[in-house]
Amino acid sequence: MSKGLSLWFAASSIILLIVTAVSLSHSLWLALLxxxxxxxxxxxxxxxxxxxxxxxxxRS
Numbered sequence: 722m723s724k725g726l727s728l729w730f731a732a733s734s735i736i737l738l739i740v741t742a743v744s745l746s747h748s749l750w751l752a753l754l755x756x757x758x759x760x761x762x763x764x765x766x767x768x769x770x771x772x773x774x775x776x777x778x779x780r781s
Contacts, residue, residue: 722770730766737762 737759744751 722766722773726769727766730762730769734759734763734766 737755741752741755741759744755
């Protein structure tokens with residue numbers, strides 16, 4: 722995975738986790754929504770990384 726894409730997933734995950742922490746004091750449902758979005762974002766980063774590594778391995 723490129724450095725820019727890694728930085729994007731890292732920064733967006735941190736932002737989503739911060740928003741989750743802030744929303745805990747306001748609404749449980751918002752906190753649950755943002756935590757699910759954060760987990761999905763982190764998982765999607767791993768999926769993209771695996772797909773790119775597999776494509777690179779098949780190319781060799």
